[in-house]
Amino acid sequence: MLHPENASPAVDEELRHGPTGTLTRPAGAAELAAVNELHSRCSQGSLYKRYLGTRTGLTPGEWHHMTNGGTALTWVTYSPESPEHVIAVLQLVGSSGGDSADLGLLIEDPWQNRRLGTALLRHARTQGLRIGATAITGTVDRQNTAMLHLLKGLGASLSFGGGSVIDAVLALPTIDDRLVPAQRERHPGSVGMEPAGYLPRC
Ligand SMILES: CC(C)(COP(=O)(O)OP(=O)(O)OC[C@H]1O[C@@H](n2cnc3c(N)ncnc32)[C@H](O)[C@@H]1OP(=O)(O)O)[C@@H](O)C(=O)NCCC(=O)NCCS
Numbered sequence: 001m002l003h004p005e006n007a008s009p010a011v012d013e014e015l016r017h018g019p020t021g022t023l024t025r026p027a028g029a030a031e032l033a034a035v036n037e038l039h040s041r042c043s044q045g046s047l048y049k050r051y052l053g054t055r056t057g058l059t060p061g062e063w064h065h066m067t068n069g070g071t072a073l074t075w076v077t078y079s080p081e082s083p084e085h086v087i088a089v090l091q092l093v094g095s096s097g098g099d100s101a102d103l104g105l106l107i108e109d110p111w112q113n114r115r116l117g118t119a120l121l122r123h124a125r126t127q128g129l130r131i132g133a134t135a136i137t138g139t140v141d142r143q144n145t146a147m148l149h150l151l152k153g154l155g156a157s158l159s160f161g162g163g164s165v166i167d168a169v170l171a172l173p174t175i176d177d178r179l180v181p182a183q184r185e186r187h188p189g190s191v192g193m194e195p196a197g198y199l200p201r202c
Pocket of ligand 1: 117139153
């Protein structure tokens with residue numbers, strides 16, 4: 001069996017995260033309200049860590065850019081019991097002609113610290129090539145221990161970004177990396193996203 005990170009699930013496939021029982025799928029253009037409701041339920045601390053400012057949601061223009069199939073990819077996560085209740089949003093925003101994509105990740109407070117962020121970032125890493133990215137970049141508050149720990153654990157390089165932020169660069173697997181699944185089958189213990197038809201990991 002392929003390691004989930006190298007399985008390249010179909011673009012519209014739902015992915016199950018075993019430890020939380022949540023499902024993640026590409027976001028739809030009509031889901032801005034649900035995503036902004038997620039923002040309204042998040043603590044100020046979580047919103048600050050996500051945006052490094054006082055933002056409380058996304059504008060219709062931003063959401064259109066993130067979901068119109070151009071240089072951005074966006075996913076929403078929800079619990080199967082409440083499909084309309086978005087509990088996390090993940091974005092990769094590339095630039096035309098650029099080779100990196102900016103990461104955006106926000107998980108509702110009660111769902112944090114349950115390895116969902118790790119699984120979502122791993123998923124993003126498998127998908128960035130679709131928008132021509134060879135690396136994922138992020139600007140992280142230096143007190144955001146969870147995010148820094150997560151990025152470091154996935155092999156990102158971290159550098160002082162000035163003021164109170166750390167710049168992170170996470171290289172994406174190359175085509176060559178993705179052609180050697182046998183090697184990864186020898187390291188099956190990582191937490192990832194699995195196609196929803198698979199048994200969840202615990
Ligand atoms: C940051 C965030 C995405 C991390 O996702 P998460 O699901 O909470 O994190 P995980 O459970 O996958 O944990 C990642 C790692 O950080 C560690 N960790 C989690 N919370 C921690 C905390 N408060 N302090 C120290 N380490 C922490 C975990 O133990 C785990 O390490 P491990 O793999 O060695 O066990 C999520 O908490 C979030 O949305 N926060 C608010 C918005 C934000 O910060 N976005 C990122 C902006 S760049």
